[in-house]
Amino acid sequence: MNVSDPASAAEPGPRTGPRVTVVVLTRNHVRQTIDTVARLTALPERPYVIVADNGSTDSTVGLLASLFPQVRIVQALGDLGMAGFNRAISLAPTEYVACCDDSTWFAPGALARAALLLDEHPQVAVLNARVVGDDEREIHPACLMLHATSPAADEPPGPTLAGYMAGACIVRTAVFRALGGYETRLSHGGAEELAALDLLAAGHAIVYCEQALAHREPLYRGFTRAQHCALARNAAWVAWMRLPMRDALAATAHALAVFARQRSLGPAGFALLRGVFWTLGRRRRVPAHVVQLTRQVRRAERQVRAGIPAVAEKYDRAGQRAW
Missing domain, CATH: 3.90.550.10 (Spore Coat Polysaccharide Biosynthesis Protein SpsA; Chain A)
Incomplete structure (x- = not known):
């Protein structure tokens, strides 16, 4: 560097x-x-x-x-x-x-x-x-x-x-x-x-x-298939590193659903699996109040996506992701 x-x-x-x-x-x-x-x-x-x-x-x-x-x-x-x-x-x-x-x-x-x-x-x-x-x-x-x-x-x-x-x-x-x-x-x-x-x-x-x-500047661009899969995979890894088992399993299920939608279940799923030992070696569960906060936010995101689909669509195009 x-x-x-x-x-x-x-x-x-x-x-x-x-x-x-x-x-x-x-x-x-x-x-x-x-x-x-x-x-x-x-x-x-x-x-x-x-x-x-x-x-x-x-x-x-x-x-x-x-x-x-x-x-x-x-x-x-x-x-x-x-x-x-x-x-x-x-x-x-x-x-x-x-x-x-x-x-x-x-x-x-x-x-x-x-x-x-x-x-x-x-x-x-x-x-x-x-x-x-x-x-x-x-x-x-x-x-x-x-x-x-x-x-x-x-x-x-x-x-x-x-x-x-x-x-x-x-x-x-x-x-x-x-x-x-x-x-x-x-x-x-x-x-x-x-x-x-x-x-x-x-x-x-x-x-x-x-x-x-x-x-x-307005630079809204759609994600590529690889980017969609990488975001979902990484979200699952983060959950495995820091969140309770329930949340980690939910994030993993979401990732697999994304892989299937992107027609990349095999390669992306294998990449997710390869990182399991890496994530478990870095697992350090956050306190209960942080878990509660993240769950509140996820519930609110689902409500926003259901109630204001236009905002949710722009949010995704802007390069953000929520599971």
Whole structure:
């Protein structure tokens, strides 16, 4: 892994520099990445910006280094998926890190408000941003789903969640590092679910924060057959690693149903089975209150899907998954 580290990104004093570092995850999206980094470096908070490049083979890294010499670039040799955040966050010099992908950027003032909220609520480890389109009228369907299925009432700094959007959140740097980052084997689906369970089990809170506003380009794309199967498989693995047997069996049954629908029951089922010993070796059941929280959310998701099918469809197309 190669790291470009300009002198301008040196360690700041405790409170003299920016409060938040923004980490942008990208791979082979040069235009989007340039636009997003330009927006982030122009923010009034003047955050430190780190680009976590997942082995781009286009001109992303070269153009970024030329146009934004103040931006630190962490370049992986291949596609690490969500685990691409790990190395970049380990280098962040600030107490808080805002994570986004190359099509998402934070609104002016959002990072400052998020830092103040995290200062005031030390039990909160992750703020999930409110993600909207350019005109701020259309809320990202994943945010609608998170808000609709939140088991807690709207209280400062926001409703409690059982999960979060890894590409639109603000996290406590020390907590993320203590967590060990995202699991590399789940980095293309399910890594943030495992992280959320571990955060909740450790006594931290995850909340949806309206004041942490982010914008996103509308990039709704359908999943491939392999992606559908990988998401379902990884969800089952997460359940086997952290949840009671009842929940693990339910997640496995759902995964097998997805494999059958995708006409990949044999290969995907074999891949699921191959990971059983790996998951059992990492099994650490979360406390009862976390299990109850996840069950509440799953019940709410089923109700939303039944009552608001249009939102559920957009939610799935936006790259989210619930079992």
